[in-house]
Amino acid sequence: MTAPTVAWAGDDAPVKVQGKDAVKGASQVAIAAFNVGFIFESTDQTKASGGLMGAFGGATKAKSSLVGVTPAMMQSIADAAYADFVAKLNAAGLTVQDPAAVFAAPALANPHGQQPPVEIGIQLEKGSKGKATYMKPTVLPTLILLPGDFTGSGMSSIGLNMSAGQASGALSNYAKAAGVPVLDVTYLIDFSDQKRPGAFSFGGLEVNANLSVTPSYSRMTALGPNGKTVTVTLNRGVSVDGDFVDKQDASSNLDKTTQAAANVGGGVMAAMGFGGMRFGKTRKFEFTAKPGNYEQGATKAAALANDQMVGQIVSLR
Template sequence: MPHAEHVHSRCKPVAGLVLAATLLAGIGGVHASKPKTQRGAFGVAQQQVQTTGDKYFAGEDKVVVASFRVAFGQEVKASAQSSSLFGKSSASAAMHGTLSGLDNEVWQAITDAAHADFLEKLKAAGLTVLEARDVEYGAYGKLAGVSSPAALDADQGKLLMFAPTGAKLTMLPGDTGAGSAFSGFNASSAVQVWPAIIREQQAGVMSVTYYLDFLNADSSGKTQVLGGDAEVSMGQGLSVRAGSGIGYATLKGSQCKGYCPHANGSITLGQAVHSQQAYGRTEDVTKGGVNALGAVSGLLSGRGFSRKDLQIHADPERYRGISERLLGEANTALIDALRQARGD
């Protein structure tokens, strides 16, 4: 069984003499990888699941699942910078990871399994569930879609987004890349079509989006401290990203008059659902770097700039098995929160 690996790039500003970049070999993959803990006000860790608009959830008995999407990370990048308070020395570190060894068939199968599991659990929560195919001849038919899968870009890197087999891949405001042409003011956009579906079906509308990351990355960001390091780390591990989840426009919320904060609700992951299991082989593909990280991991330290490029060669069976389990856990966590908000 392969071991999960954690790779750390650190660059430290120094005054006077320049330290050469040093590769410390032989500290191979001993650290299991975890996603960064998400924190809110005053640095307090967020709850596992966060809800908005939950006062409108009670009494809702029918819902249209108008959109279900899973975006799979293809590339991830992270960087950090540090400057000395009392000198001109500075440091920066950057890491970049790419995923290989998988194809659309694997990602589509994961998406279809997650979608089927979500619908089953939603029905078990006591809701009458209408799928897109049940309402395709009404307002839903006006909804714009793009070919699935669609390549998207985000601050964290590149993504490949899938809809379930036979369903529209709907672009939402905030998506970048394939969906950038669809604005909230377009008559065929979700922002315009969702209210029409609510009126037509006398039911709430859900849109579900999950982001599945293949490397967990962390960074010290931009700092200005005496002797501070610029630190970036990446480790192999799959996770359903914090912020993934359900947008829920309820029938009750649509009927609210006057001041109606959070009339369009949400149920999202406050913390990532993750696994520390390795699912493939990590290779250092930095130009001039040490390869085969199964044997060697490393720490880069020096003045100026440090960089490391990683490639994960995924085992399709392991990747699929872990991904389906994590998405199933995310479905359970979100729908359990919905049950509680409904008073079930």
């Protein structure tokens, strides 16, 4: 069932809506893109907690990697999430155009898409970077990214940004020619939830095993036949707890020994009155996906995000 639409205010809203009228009065839609991205590597950096009265200072960095997710696993998640999205649109009274007919239209002779998997170095929140792999449902012939669907990091994203701009024009032309709104959905699924520590935490970062559709980087764009555009962006993450991955500390013994020596040195210097000695920490974590469990968790997270997106379409039309 589609989640009911709820009125929220400001930053408390689960989604951020920009634009209007793109889907007003619509009885059918075309889905040109439904992308599911998976974060496999991420580096998160935060200021140290100031444990031991601020003796250590510095910054804490957590490097995380996910292994064990096969292309077949990613494909099954993308297919299931897309099927759920279509079913919820239908339940809301919207007919979804046949993808084969959509992409056979002259306006989409060149949709400026990519063949998956598409790997992108992405810029996450300040101080954080990651590597993501994007997949599409089997039923869609190409993977289309629109401007704003990703925040690229590095030279490799320049070509993707150019294609995204051209794709936006192609989809807008189709919407006008067909007289129906065109939808582009992009979700980014994270495999870890990093929380800020308390003031006296030695850890610096706590990495919890759960799966979430990441806020700000997960969104839906609706291109209307009237030239209007609506963008719905997740303002809060959609998270699912469960036994989806195994986590182990992948820091080498050398890393730990060096860090321990730095910490002791920082404490001694602080005791001698030399506060402000800053020794950052680097912790490495490796996550191994549990087959079956991982797909179930990621699909559920995407389905919860679908509830938010379909609810907004119903409200806006």
